[in-house]
Amino acid sequence: MSFYDEIINLQNIDTQASLKNTTTSKIASIIDKPKLRPDDFLALLSPAASDMIEQIAQQAYKVTLRHFGRCILIYTPMYLADYCVNYCVYCGFNASNDITRRKLSLVEVEMEAHEIAKTGLKHILILTGESRQHSSVSYIKDCVSILRKYFSSIATEIYPLSQDEYAELIAAGVDGLTIYQEVYDQKIYADIHPKGPKRDYKFRLEAPERAGQAGVRTINIGPLLGLANWQQEVFKAGIHAAYLQKKFPDVEVSVSLPRMRPQCGDYEPECPVSDSQLVQSLLALRLFLPRVGLTISTRESAELRDNLIPLAVTKMSAGSSTVVGGHTDSKDSVGQFDISDDRTVDQMRKVVAAHGYKPILKDWHDLT
Amino acid sequence: MDDKFKIGGKELDSRLFIGTGKFADYNQIPDVIKASKSQVVTVALRRVDFDIPEENMLEYLSSDVIMMPNTSGARNADEAIKIARIARAASGSNWVKIEVISDQKYLLPDNFETITAVEILAKEGFVVLPYMSPDLMAAKRMVDAGAAAIMPLGAPIGTNRGLKTKELVKVLIDEIDLPIIVDAGIGRPSEAAEAMEMGCAAVLVNTAIATADDPVLMAEAFGQAVECGRKAYLAGPGATADLAKASSPLTGFLRNE
Amino acid sequence: MLIEISGKETEIPDGSSIEQLIRIKDAADNIVVVLNDVIIEQAQWENTALNANDRVELIQFVAGG
Secondary structure, eight states: OOHHHHHHHHTTSOHHHHHHHOOHHHHHHHHTOSSOOHHHHHHTTSHHHHHTHHHHHHHHHHHHHHHHOSEEEEEEEEEEEOOOOOOOTTOTTOTTSOOOOOBOOHHHHHHHHHHHHTTTOOEEEEEEOSOTTTSOHHHHHHHHHHHTTTOSEEEEEOSOOOHHHHHHHHHHTOOEEEOOOBOOOHHHHHHHOOSSGGGOHHHHHTHHHHHHHHTOSEEEEOBOBTSSOHHHHHHHHHHHHHHHHHHOTTSEEEEEOOBOOOOSSOOOOSSOOOHHHHHHHHHHHHHHOTTOEEEEOTTSOHHHHHHHTTTTOOEEEOSOOOSTTTTTOOTTOOOSSOOSOOOOHHHHHHHHHHTTOEEESOOOOOOO | OOOOEEETTEEESOOEEEEOTTOSOTTHHHHHHHHHTOOEEEEEEEEOOSSSOOOOGGGGOOTTSEEEEBOTTOOSHHHHHHHHHHHHHHHOOOEEEEOOBOOTTTOOBOHHHHHHHHHHHHHTTOEEEEEEOOOHHHHHHHHHHTOSOBEEOSSSTTOOOOOTTHHHHHHHHHHOSSOBEEESOOOSHHHHHHHHHHTOSEEEEOHHHHTSSSHHHHHHHHHHHHHHHHHHHHHOOOOOOOSSOOOSOSSGGGGGO | OEEEETTEEEEOOTTOBHHHHHHHHTOOSSSEEEETTEEEOGGGSTTOBOOTTOEEEEEEEEEOO
16 A cells, blocks of 8 residues: 555545535634544635635644744755756756756865855755766765765755665665655646656655655655646645655655746646635645645745745745755856745845744754 | 444444443343443453352353453463463454553553554454553554554543543544544443544443443443444534634735735 | 362362363353363363363353453
């Protein structure tokens, strides 16, 4: 049994009919429930729920406060390499895009790390494209051994690995895994991943479970919003997170809801997601999974992010660059996508504090 | 409504298990079982003592109820295993309630010894229902060891004090994919209904029925309470509303769209 | 000969079988016999002979929760 079996079962649910039939009085009763079932969660994504978004927000605010206090964890991404053998139609690193590719040398990794560490950040997310040739597991391990000197928590957002490979990375010092399914809808997944190893939907879907078996500390999953119907995608992501929480009680599970951003190439999102739909999704996830981490990245505008600080979110990136080597020198490279909130870590810390929240730079240090 | 309780290869209509201890008169037991509609009944094993003859419980149980011998008296896994094997030979039933008590003051179950006993007996083909202190990690290990259900206590055995462990039992209901059966502590039908409303698969009641002024009437009341609670659970209770509502708006920024 | 029944030394005729022991003690049929820590199925009672110093446990179901 894996989450793949659950996804197959979920296909039998007529989510559109449930969403359409949900009433505001149903939403009113769900908001006050001590524990939500999957169908309650789905109802919170309905049009009726969007009419009651303020009431849902008030509850989500309270639930978040109860479980997390007034804290926002701040981290930053660091791109190690942008070589990629996949042809994801929506991605700036698409193998067919004619861009100058680059991979950081270990010396450059150290320079980037040094630069980022100056900001005070202790949590870092390292990223590569999918290229076992350019960004092998052993290369990533070498990078991690350098980054360990600067950061107390290192998460990876790379191509899906085998359980043994995850164990290798964990032994090297990685404690977090971020992997987005991109789109849970299998048919759309096949359409937008026309070539390359990423076509294997199941191998990607089961990656968080392999990392969990390997003993990773945190897992962050999510759909890339804009590729398919947002309600179905958020619903499946929530069920996926619930599945992981149950299967790995010792793992800290988080969900991100990245929205499509302009990137190199001319792909336009099929199903654009509005601010209020994004907010509704975050609030629904919070009520369904009170303990789940919710991440909002610099893909989103400064204004929206500021408004989200008291609303369900627990982690934010800051001082981000989606360019390889972007923290030291970014003149001639192209990023994976354009960021929207370009405030520095220092600015972000002040903004979080001004909202009455504590910016957290470090909440983990492995003593073993 | 099709709501069979599937456990140990059986499909049950009743979600009330009955213990046979503490009855003033064994002759009440057949009527108690009938009034409660229970289909699973616990019994204990003892040496035959020729000086103080005790009646054999088998004489009072009809063949259409499932006998679930317990391992009461066991202080460790080895003793529980030995008792379970004897019970199977004697009853022909492969159901067993593991009860290992190494604490004679509070009579709390020993989760560690219980896990060991579950593992060995499940491998021998028993339908193992461990009585335990509601602890998530212990329950998970019992699941891995092959238990057929998890039976957390509601309050110390025989105290009739109700669902004192409610919050912990809720965690088990949420996280464990086996039937959760509250065993011990339930003193009133309303408490049995509460356990069922929470999502327990069944409850086991003994003292509350056996020590009632009218055990047969109380057995009927428990049977109905368990049914009521189950129906309420299936119906999905509405939530109690918070009286205090909204302070300053949190989503005003969205209206600019 | 002397054997131990449920922890008590008891004199029974030499060469008695379990079946005969049950009759002598006027015990019911629906009990379990454990001879030197081994459960003896009811079908074997008749052809299981007892020896001196055997330990016999006679066990029955009683009330319990």
